[in-house]
Amino acid sequence: MSPSGPLPFDPIDEARRQWREHGWADAADGMAAVTSIVRAQQIYLSRIDSVLRPFGLTFARYEVLMLLLFSRAGSMPLNKVGSRLQVHPTSVTNAVDRLETTGLLRRVPHPTDRRTTLAEILPPGRELALRATEAVNAAVFVDPQLDGAETGQLLQILSRLRRAAGDFDTTR
């Protein structure tokens, strides 16, 4: 719910109308689509963050833990964490610092490449990642307030967008 309760009209629809009135009709639908995505992200992230807070996690730190949990060795070079999560190296450093301080992972030298540092998930990190996932699944992911057809459409549309934005290229 928005901080002060529902508005009696859709504010993004209203912005689209204003866009058209100001002579920006060719950008009105794009503005509405992008603004809707920004708002949907706020809605979901605020739910996820409130579920993760009791676990001492943010979404960024949770994503790092899950990536390590899913990795075969339980560890991964720091730069690979960044490229897999598609975030900047400083974000990875901040998240890893915090997860290391709280004993959920540790930095270890790469066995053969001296210039590379690995992040390695520790048993308390595994345990917390699994418990946090059960909580986020139950609160958000099992029912993201979309029906089945909508979830599929959304995945398809945003997959094309992410591909076009250079996130991945499965043709190489």
Add this chain to the structure above:
Amino acid sequence: MSPSGPLPFDPIDEARRQWREHGWADAADGMAAVTSIVRAQQIYLSRIDSVLRPFGLTFARYEVLMLLLFSRAGSMPLNKVGSRLQVHPTSVTNAVDRLETTGLLRRVPHPTDRRTTLAEILPPGRELALRATEAVNAAVFVDPQLDGAETGQLLQILSRLRRAAGDFDTTR
């Protein structure tokens, strides 16, 4: 483009596969949909921010300026700015502080309600908002890398979500 170039696979598809393997099949599609929205927001916001930066604006400050620009009186109570943009009062205070410092708007007392402060857009604010919009439209909103049908589907799906989340209620 992601910081380190395209991955050879879709990382959200891979996370979905892992979710299923870990026995969280009922949450796998929801996780993928929500994570796609988070990532789409990052893609768009980083584009918008880089267009707005030369204007000295962030997306949050830009949204405040546009709301005032679109208002009949060119001014609006601060709490109404928050409810219209569906952000918390502290975010509004921060954005308004910064826009006031740079001479784009000013705080004025409400003419009849002493307890209410208005944000009023100033001529340089109007001028900057219009120029910034032309730039964001050209760089992002005219072509958000979605085709027409996808834009419509996305708007419809996310409008239902925002309504379900309590953003607006047009039935009241």
